[in-house]
Amino acid sequence: MDRTKDILFDWRLHLSVLVITIIAEAIGVIAVPIGIGSILLLPLLYAFVMGLVLNPNVVRKAGAWMGQREVRAASPLIVIAIMPFIAKFGTIIGPSMEKIIAAGPALILQELGNLGTILLAFPVAVLLLGMGREAIGASFSVAREPNIAIIADKYGLKSPEGAGVMGVYVIGTLFGTFIFAILASLLATSGLFSIEALAMACGIGSGSMMAACSGALSHAVPEMKDQILALAGASNVLTYATGLYLCIFVALPVTEKLYDLLGRKEPATNIAGE
Amino acid sequence: MSNAELPVDFEAEAKPDLAQHAVLLIAVCLIALVGNTVATDATVMQGLVGLAILYVIAILGLVLTHIVPVGLPSVAWISLVGIVVTLPWTPGSAWLLEKVSHVNFLTLATPCLAYAGIAIARREIEIARSSGWKLFIVAVLVMTGTYVGSAIVADLFL
Numbered sequence: 001m002d003r004t005k006d007i008l009f010d011w012r013l014h015l016s017v018l019v020i021t022i023i024a025e026a027i028g029v030i031a032v033p034i035g036i037g038s039i040l041l042l043p044l045l046y047a048f049v050m051g052l053v054l055n056p057n058v059v060r061k062a063g064a065w066m067g068q069r070e071v072r073a074a075s076p077l078i079v080i081a082i083m084p085f086i087a088k089f090g091t092i093i094g095p096s097m098e099k100i101i102a103a104g105p106a107l108i109l110q111e112l113g114n115l116g117t118i119l120l121a122f123p124v125a126v127l128l129l130g131m132g133r134e135a136i137g138a139s140f141s142v143a144r145e146p147n148i149a150i151i152a153d154k155y156g157l158k159s160p161e162g163a164g165v166m167g168v169y170v171i172g173t174l175f176g177t178f179i180f181a182i183l184a185s186l187l188a189t190s191g192l193f194s195i196e197a198l199a200m201a202c203g204i205g206s207g208s209m210m211a212a213c214s215g216a217l218s219h220a221v222p223e224m225k226d227q228i229l230a231l232a233g234a235s236n237v238l239t240y241a242t243g244l245y246l247c248i249f250v251a252l253p254v255t256e257k258l259y260d261l262l263g264r265k266e267p268a269t270n271i272a273g274e
Numbered sequence: 275m276s277n278a279e280l281p282v283d284f285e286a287e288a289k290p291d292l293a294q295h296a297v298l299l300i301a302v303c304l305i306a307l308v309g310n311t312v313a314t315d316a317t318v319m320q321g322l323v324g325l326a327i328l329y330v331i332a333i334l335g336l337v338l339t340h341i342v343p344v345g346l347p348s349v350a351w352i353s354l355v356g357i358v359v360t361l362p363w364t365p366g367s368a369w370l371l372e373k374v375s376h377v378n379f380l381t382l383a384t385p386c387l388a389y390a391g392i393a394i395a396r397r398e399i400e401i402a403r404s405s406g407w408k409l410f411i412v413a414v415l416v417m418t419g420t421y422v423g424s425a426i427v428a429d430l431f432l
Binding site: 177205 | 290294295297298299301302303305306308309310312313325328329331332335336348349350352353354355356357358359360361362364367370371374377379380381382383384385386387388389390391392393394395396399408409410411412413414415416417418419420421422423424425426427428429430431432
């Protein structure tokens with residue numbers, strides 16, 4: 001077990017993260033106005049980009065400072081580093097319990113909105129981009145860990161469906177925080193939806209997507225910060241509690257049916273080969 | 275649940291035990307303390323007390339994960355502990371909240387995303403590269419559809 005210890009206490013890794021954090025926080029939040037709203041660039045986004053720049057898999061020259069050892073050591077630390085954040089999140093949900101209970105029905109029903117991906121992404125994947133069965137895995141859900149587990153269980157990860165879900169998972173991992181932060185700040189400033197609804201919708205993805213999304217939202221509407229964070233956090237907990245069942249019993253069967261209607265009939269090809 | 279961006283990697287991965295967690299959490303909290311001092315007007319002392327409380331909440335959550343074998347991930351326990359100690363009817367919750375208020379919530383996510391950027395493995399980049407632009411478009415639509423869909427439904431029932 002000495003090797004484990006060795007990897008986890010890798011000083012280059014922690015020193016890099018410390019320096020990245022200082023730089024990111026020193027830059028602070030930057031608002032970029034565009035058309036119907038503004039995009040908020042948050043320190044956590046700069047931190048992610050700086051992390052990528054130091055990653056030897058992304059920028060080869062970074063190999064002079066860090067190697068695969070550090071890359072491997074960083075992975076379990078993501079979960080540890082999110083723990084103080086989650087603890088703080090709990091302390092925001094606690095005092096708002098009464099408001100969350102009051103919003104209860106909307107919170108539970110908004111899980112149904114997750115099916116929106118099937119309406120928007122699935123037709124484009126099949127009809128416009130001509131994707132095969134990988135479209136099922138790619139567009140039936142927001143492709144986080146529980147969704148991958150469903151696909152792995154039903155089709156296996158080497159199948160076209162598996163390639164689809166893994167592809168969206170990877171892109172979500174790489175760009176999800178950006179996309180959610182941009183969506184949230186655009187919609188918050190557009191006035192199309194109530195801020196409470198946007199806050200609840202922030203809970204649909206992973207922890208860091210929720211962080212970026214609710215962070216962007218609370219920067220756009222600072223006077224509602226506590227409420228935003230509480231609703232996003234509660235929705236995120238619910239997503240993990242109910243989202244899995246919605247995917248198994250509704251989203252995946254519906255996507256399958258749609259594929260029978262719209263999809264091509266010849267055997268699927270793997271997207272990797274196209 | 276929110277073990278967020280952990281790549282689905284079935285190769286052996288370093289799994290820290292409770293004692294290592296405790297030490298690594300101190301390291302992470304120290305990084306967060308520096309970040310908090312840079313980002314906010316809070317003094318080092320205020321940040322330190324706030325982070326110490328969050329540290330204790332996280333450790334309590336980790337201990338619960340170990341002793342209550344119901345398969346709930348550690349982050350779920352941690353948020354549960356955080357919720358329970360700050361419920362309005364929990365004694366001392368006002369004091370705790372005042373101390374924790376000096377820690378900026380978004381700053382706590384910054385180190386995490388830095389680790390996430392460093393943790394991207396070669397295989398994940400390859401998948402993104404070979405599946406290319408089609409999957410990128412679909413992924414953006416998936417996230418947009420899910421987000422806007424949830425917001426519409428929530429808006430209807432609020």
